[in-house]
Amino acid sequence: MIKVFQKYQEIIGDWQLFCEIIQQPAPQYLRINRLKTTDITFQELVTRYSLPVNKTDLFPNLYCWSDDRHSAGETILHWAGYYYIQDPASLLPVLALNVKPGESVLDLCAAPGGKTLYLAEYVGSDGLIIANEPVPVRRQALQSNIQRLAATNVLISSYDGQSVPEKNKFSAILVDAPCSGEGSRRYVDKTPQELSSAEEKKLTGRQFQLLFKAYRLLQPGGRLIYSTCTFNPAENEAIIDRLLQNTDAILSNIDTDNLLNAAINSSDSFDKISLDNGVTCWNNQQFNPTLEGICRCYPHHLNSGGMVFGLVRKPVSN
Amino acid sequence: MIEGKSVYLVSRNISYPAGWKFEGIGLRVARLTTNSFKPGNRFLQRLGKTITRNIIEVTPGELTALLERKEIVPGKVRNCERGFVAISYKTVVVGCGFWSGDSLRSQISKGLAKIFPLEQLI
Numbered sequence: 001m002i003k004v005f006q007k008y009q010e011i012i013g014d015w016q017l018f019c020e021i022i023q024q025p026a027p028q029y030l031r032i033n034r035l036k037t038t039d040i041t042f043q044e045l046v047t048r049y050s051l052p053v054n055k056t057d058l059f060p061n062l063y064c065w066s067d068d069r070h071s072a073g074e075t076i077l078h079w080a081g082y083y084y085i086q087d088p089a090s091l092l093p094v095l096a097l098n099v100k101p102g103e104s105v106l107d108l109c110a111a112p113g114g115k116t117l118y119l120a121e122y123v124g125s126d127g128l129i130i131a132n133e134p135v136p137v138r139r140q141a142l143q144s145n146i147q148r149l150a151a152t153n154v155l156i157s158s159y160d161g162q163s164v165p166e167k168n169k170f171s172a173i174l175v176d177a178p179c180s181g182e183g184s185r186r187y188v189d190k191t192p193q194e195l196s197s198a199e200e201k202k203l204t205g206r207q208f209q210l211l212f213k214a215y216r217l218l219q220p221g222g223r224l225i226y227s228t229c230t231f232n233p234a235e236n237e238a239i240i241d242r243l244l245q246n247t248d249a250i251l252s253n254i255d256t257d258n259l260l261n262a263a264i265n266s267s268d269s270f271d272k273i274s275l276d277n278g279v280t281c282w283n284n285q286q287f288n289p290t291l292e293g294i295c296r297c298y299p300h301h302l303n304s305g306g307m308v309f310g311l312v313r314k315p316v317s318n
Numbered sequence: 319m320i321e322g323k324s325v326y327l328v329s330r331n332i333s334y335p336a337g338w339k340f341e342g343i344g345l346r347v348a349r350l351t352t353n354s355f356k357p358g359n360r361f362l363q364r365l366g367k368t369i370t371r372n373i374i375e376v377t378p379g380e381l382t383a384l385l386e387r388k389e390i391v392p393g394k395v396r397n398c399e400r401g402f403v404a405i406s407y408k409t410v411v412v413g414c415g416f417w418s419g420d421s422l423r424s425q426i427s428k429g430l431a432k433i434f435p436l437e438q439l440i
Contacts, residue, residue: 036364048408079430080363080410104333125329130338143342150364153329155343168335 004182004192008231012298013276021300026186028065028072029056029304030083031091031114033149034121037082049077058088058302059263081148086114088263089183089297089307093227094118095262096254096295096311099172102126106173108161108214111138113145115176120151128153130170134160161210169219177207179228179235183306186299200234207239211312215247221316223252227309233282236308237294241287243312252311253293263302273301278310319343323350327361359413359426362404366411371397373404374415374422381407384415384424391421 005022012018030053032042039061046053052067063083065072072078072085094115099105101124110116110131120129131146131154133139139158146154159165180203182192195203211226218224228235243249256275264273278294280287294310319326321342328344345364348355362369374392376384383390384405398417405415405426413426 036366045410049410076407076410076412080412081360082410104335126331128329128332128334130335130340139341146342147346147358147360150345150360152327152344153332155332155334155338156341157338158341159339165337167337 002185002191004194005231011233011276011279011282011296012231014298014300017300018298021303022185024186026087026299026304028085029058029088030063030065030072031059031086031118032061032063032083033081033117034061035117036150042082045077045082049075051075051077056088057264059091062088062091079148081150084114084117084145084149086118087184087187087305087307088302089299089304090114090229091118092259092263092295092297092307093174093176093225093309094122095259096309097172097174097223097225099123099127103172104128104130104170106130106132106170106214106217108132108164108173108175108210109177110156111135111142113142113149115174116142116154117145117149117151119174120154123153125153128155130155130157132157132159132164134158161206161213164213164217166216168217169222170217171219171222173214173218173222173224175210175214175224175226177210177226177228177235177239179203179207179230180232181229182231183229183299183308186305200232204234204239207235208242211239211243212246215243215249215312215314218314220314223311223313225309225311227307229305229307231296231298231306231308233279233287236310237278237280237282237287237291238285240294240310240312241291244288244290248315250313250315251288251290251293252313253290254295254309254311256295259295275301278308320350324348324358325350325355327364356425357402357404357414362414363411365404367409369404369406369411372399372401372417373406373411374398374417375406375409376422378407381405381412384422385426385430387424387428389421389423395422 053063056064111133116131276296278291297307325347326344346358347361400419403417
């Protein structure tokens, strides 16, 4: 077993399955770009281009790439923006935010844009996504993906977490925080390294600053999703716990049945899958018991990467 | 919306956040030149099948040659005037070209040729 994951044995529901799956490379998944095409047209293009893909039991807008020799990024249809290569677990936080057509949504750490562009589909042409990314090289990738997928409702800004102006308040915010990336293990041919305590302290400090800033940017009654693609509770539950201690924020339970209903096509598969809950104790630290309402999607749940996310609300009377 | 020398397509009814500095918005439609404009590759891709004139459907061999930056004489050209045209492959618009009246040259980013092996154009 990969050493860095050993410490999670007690918090991962199906440890054996996790160990088995985490060491295998993940399939490449394609999300249809509904800003540009429809599922039916895309299916026709798949046939015309003999695209080596299969439908999966997962999201109806998702295909699985089946050619080992080439990447799904090496096709005309990818170049022309008909699909985005995206991990299915990364679609869950977007669904959990449950944005509405016409809504303005802030995506605080937007690059490379997979979740941003999925949000853009949901808010539609009357809505707006403000995609913020402070790192120039990552912002370039974000801009390139926005152009490739032809989104006309995404605005790019470059504030660092602390300098975002607070004049505007939002009803919905996504904070997909920079993290140690343990959940991407199956996509990168590299064993994740254990963070030193100094590195972890620096990273978690940054994560909390971002979440705290996002909370200040919320309208009363607004909601935000805090997500990372790492399993470490210090980067997830502990961050939200600090917010709950320092503000009037409320952690909402995520309706995982609804999420999985949207995520999974086949009712047979749906019966077999359930996401793990958040943890309320880690390294002798007790968290707010409501943090059990966080969702932990491990690679064995959807045969994907990993994603941990929680839904935070600001009370109306704030 | 015009930003610098480019024109961008932005959704209607967008209310911009007040006091927010932004680096870009929307889909680039065209780059303005002294007397004219050059359509953006991504904008032409977005228009796709709605383009009915000034579009040239190319064969795999022709597309390969275009991506190698060669000027070609396409087998089929209909309803095309001299100037910028859309290049289409298997009915998908891949980008912009310049039709001189006799020959076609690619205006597609050189990046496309680097992205995938040309032998995949089957």
